[in-house]
Amino acid sequence: MSDLLAYLPAVAALWLGCYELRLLRTGSDSPFAVRCLCRFGFCMAAAMTLLAAPTVYLEWLWPWFPRLTHLLGRETEMAALAFLPLTVIEIGLPRPRLLTGRLHIGVTLSAIALYAVLFLSSGVRTRDGSLLAEGTGAVLLASCDAVFTAYSLWCLAVFLVPVHRFTRGLRPGALRTGLRLITASVAVGLVWALWGVSSIVTMAVDHRQGAGLDLVGRVLGLCCLVLGVLGGTAASRLSVTTAVGRRLRAYRTYRALEPLWSALRAVSPGTALDLGWPAVRLFPLHRSEFALYRRVIEIRDGYLELRSFVPPDARALSAAALDRFPVPPAGRAAMAEAAVIAAALESARIGPGGHASPGDRDVVLAYPDDCSVEEEAAWLVQVAEAFTVAGLVEHMRDRVAR
Numbered sequence: 001m002s003d004l005l006a007y008l009p010a011v012a013a014l015w016l017g018c019y020e021l022r023l024l025r026t027g028s029d030s031p032f033a034v035r036c037l038c039r040f041g042f043c044m045a046a047a048m049t050l051l052a053a054p055t056v057y058l059e060w061l062w063p064w065f066p067r068l069t070h071l072l073g074r075e076t077e078m079a080a081l082a083f084l085p086l087t088v089i090e091i092g093l094p095r096p097r098l099l100t101g102r103l104h105i106g107v108t109l110s111a112i113a114l115y116a117v118l119f120l121s122s123g124v125r126t127r128d129g130s131l132l133a134e135g136t137g138a139v140l141l142a143s144c145d146a147v148f149t150a151y152s153l154w155c156l157a158v159f160l161v162p163v164h165r166f167t168r169g170l171r172p173g174a175l176r177t178g179l180r181l182i183t184a185s186v187a188v189g190l191v192w193a194l195w196g197v198s199s200i201v202t203m204a205v206d207h208r209q210g211a212g213l214d215l216v217g218r219v220l221g222l223c224c225l226v227l228g229v230l231g232g233t234a235a236s237r238l239s240v241t242t243a244v245g246r247r248l249r250a251y252r253t254y255r256a257l258e259p260l261w262s263a264l265r266a267v268s269p270g271t272a273l274d275l276g277w278p279a280v281r282l283f284p285l286h287r288s289e290f291a292l293y294r295r296v297i298e299i300r301d302g303y304l305e306l307r308s309f310v311p312p313d314a315r316a317l318s319a320a321a322l323d324r325f326p327v328p329p330a331g332r333a334a335m336a337e338a339a340v341i342a343a344a345l346e347s348a349r350i351g352p353g354g355h356a357s358p359g360d361r362d363v364v365l366a367y368p369d370d371c372s373v374e375e376e377a378a379w380l381v382q383v384a385e386a387f388t389v390a391g392l393v394e395h396m397r398d399r400v401a402r
Contacts, residue, residue, distance in 0.1 A: 006218060010048035012225035013080075016232050017041025033090040036083040037232065043080035047073045048221065051212045066126040066211040071119050073212070074148055075112055081152055082108040084159035084186075093162035104158075111151040118144045132208050142203040145196055152193035160186040178234030185227035192220035251288040253377050257295050260341070260384035264302030267348045293373050299380055309347040314340045317396065325389055331382065338386035342396035 020038035024031060049055060050073030085104050088095060122140035125132045133141045164183050170176040195216055199209045213221060311317060321339030322332060371379075386392070 006052040006054055006213075007049060009213075009218060009221040009225050010045045010052065012222065012229050013041050013044035013048055015041075016225070016229045017045060019229070019233050033087045036087040036090060040080050040083040040087075043076050043083070044225065047077035047080055048213075048225075050076065053210075053212045053218075055212065064126075067124055067131070070131060070211045071116065074115060074119075074144075078108065078112055078115065078148065078151055081155035084155050088159055088162050093166050095158070095162050099158060107151075107154070111147055115144050115147050118147065126211060130208050131203075131211050133203065134207055138203055138207045141209070142200045145199045145203065145209070149193055149196035149200070152196065153190065156186050156189050156193060160190070174234055178231045181227050181231030181234060183231075185224050185231055188220060188224040188227060192217065192224055195220060247288045250292040253381055254288060254292045254295055256381045257292075257299065257377070257384050259388045260380065261295055261299055261302075263341075263345055263387070264299060264306070267302070267305070267345055292377055296373055296377050296380065303341075306341065306344040306348065309344045310340060311343050311347055314343065317343050321392065321395065324395055325392055327386070331386065334379070334382035335386040335389070337383050338389070338392065339396055341383070341387060342392055346397045 017038050018041070020034050020041055024034045024038055050069045055069050082104070085099070086101060089099070089101050089104070118140045122133050122137040122144070124137060124141055131141065160183065163179060163186070167176060167179040167183060170179065198216075202209045318336035318339045322335055325335060327335045
């Protein structure tokens with residue numbers, strides 16, 4: 001199990017690469033910048049795979065295998081880091097004038113070539129997943145670590161400073177959240193790069209170092225890459241979270257309208273829309289907004305069916321209900337409408353009775369006609385809550401029966 005956990009940083013980097021690749025295929029305002037981040041993710045995933053402890057311990061396959069995986073892993077990691085400054089350059093964030101794409105590529109190629117020359121010249125040996133060197137070889141191998149650490153700090157700093165400055169001027173939103181997570185990721189990456197100094201010290205003192213990532217390096221790498229993934233995918237995650245929250249609110253509103261809807265449907269079952277669903281309460285969450293829209297329509301149709309059953313003294317009945325069941329001023333309109341609905345439902349249960357005047361119908365249809373579904377649903381929730389006040393329906397039944 002621990003061997004599999006060693007590949008978690010690679011999985012996180014691969015996730016980021018795949019996400020950026022999907023963005024690249026679906027279209028982006030900065031395709032080159034997205035392409036750079038995509039290449040960063042895939043190169044970093046390859047590097048983390050090569051430097052994982054289970055990989056470097058495959059010495060039995062070939063004596064040179066740990067040395068080869070270490071060299072290729074470090075070179076690939078430097079290639080991955082090279083794409084971060086290129087992203088800043090492509091987006092056009094404020095940066096030093098001397099920092100150009102050509103200069104950065106030149107620095108990158110020089111660092112990769114120097115690392116390879118120093119490593120191959122060190123005469124490094126391997127034993128139990130460790131790199132061993134003596135004398136000049138230890139100096140050359142420590143120099144490799146110094147080149148790698150310096151280049152990593154260079155790339156991360158060049159990426160961090162412009163992104164941090166740009167983030168400070170943003171308003172709250174998905175972009176700022178994502179960039180803040182990316183900034184935190186790069187900050188952890190700087191600590192991860194500085195941890196490379198431990199390899200220099202170990203080689204200078206003990207003439208040995210791990211061929212792959214040690215425990216601290218794996219933890220820092222995983223934290224860095226996970227934060228990077230969260231930041232890079234923040235926009236899509238927030239949109240998904242927003243959609244889920246909107247659907248959950250629609251479902252709660254749908255259920256809150258059930259007492260009022262059930263009472264209206266009992267009197268006029270023909271107002272219920274038959275959509276072929278197995279039950280009115282059972283539907284997928286992604287259909288909750290449509291279900292709420294359907295329920296609002298059915299309640300409105302039920303209102304229309306009740307118009308002929310509104311008692312002639314509807315206003316007097318609603319005033320009596322407000323006296324009997326006092327509510328705050330903000331809830332008086334909803335309580336008045338709930339009282340008239342209860343009276344109309346009782347009249348419909350008894351049988352056709354007197355017809356209401358136009359003013360009484362306005363009481364029943366008290367909510368504005370030109371409002372959104374959300375506003376209408378919010379109003380109907382208030383009416384439904386007032387409708388379920390203990391004793392209201394019984395009180396209106398007694399008043400209508402007199």
